[in-house]
């Protein structure tokens with residue numbers, strides 16, 4: 001794709017998509033101000049240009065359309081809130097469905113895991129252990145670099 005890649009960011013409502021795109025855009029590693037993480041619901045697909053690339057979020061309410069949005073992108077970041085226990089089954093089902101239906105490279109971005117073991121435990125629990133994933137641990141800031149290298153690796 002000339003002039004950068006388009007990346008679809010999906011996940012259930014409240015998983016952290018908007019905040020992740022905002023951090024990528026502003027290179028925020030840790031929240032400095034309270035309003036950094038104040039969000040309102042995003043409707044439709046509004047790509048945010050970050051460097052050469054574009055990141056566009058499609059929320060949980062539009063889950064039936066995720067596959068349609070996936071048609072024209074280079075890669076998919078699937079955001080999971082590891083501490084949203086009540087939503088993990090649903091999110092696992094959606095992640096499997098999406099991956100079965102498209103060849104577009106997909107990476108799970110698991111937010112708020114306590115540690116790598118916790119992250120892997122959560123993924124294994126829902127048989128997601130064969131997914132590529134980024135574990136965004138509380139207090140560590142290397143997740144943004146991992147996202148950039150995922151995007152760089154996309155065809």
Ligand SMILES: Nc1nc2c(ncn2[C@@H]2O[C@H](COP(=O)(O)OP(=O)(O)O)[C@@H](O)[C@H]2O)c(=O)[nH]1
Nearest residue numbers: 012013014015016017018019020031037038039
């Ligand atoms: N402190 C902190 N809070 C976050 C982060 N990501 C998400 N949140 C919180 O989770 C809420 C929902 O995140 P949001 O990005 O709007 O989720 P979305 O529905 O997937 O777009 C936000 O209002 C924040 O309170 C993060 O990286 N750090």
Ligand SMILES: [Mg+2]
Nearest residue numbers: 017018041042
């Ligand atoms: Mg959002």
